[in-house]
Amino acid sequence: MKLEYLDDITDGGRYPDADPDKLIRLYDFDCTEVRQLQEAIRLQVISHNHPLMLSSLPFITAVNCQLTLILASTNEGISVASDNNDFKGLFTMASFEEMLAVMEPFTNESRNNYGYNWLYDPADRQIDLLLSPAGGW
Structure with a gap:
């Protein structure tokens, strides 16, 4: 599984209708890795209320960013923590x-070869989170 930040989906304005314009995507994975990610979120974030840096998981390769998932009392979504490569995702239990x-x-296994899904609704936030085996949407 790869973790990557795409900061300008519009390609400098070439595709002005591209939505979202910024996203973090998890891609190039199999069903076993998705199950492992689910289990890590259940155990570390939900059960133990510990932040989860996704790239610390042995099956995730960070291409150009870090994303840490954190249990919060309100949905703040994904934001840049310190620079353009370090992100924090603050979400409620729900x-x-x-x-x-x-x-x-x-x-x-039969679903894993196609499709994609957004992992949360960013509303007015700037950065979406995409789960896509092939990396597209």
């Missing part, structure tokens, strides 16, 4: 549980 449900179809 949002993490919804993420796990959204991941579920990708734990099925």
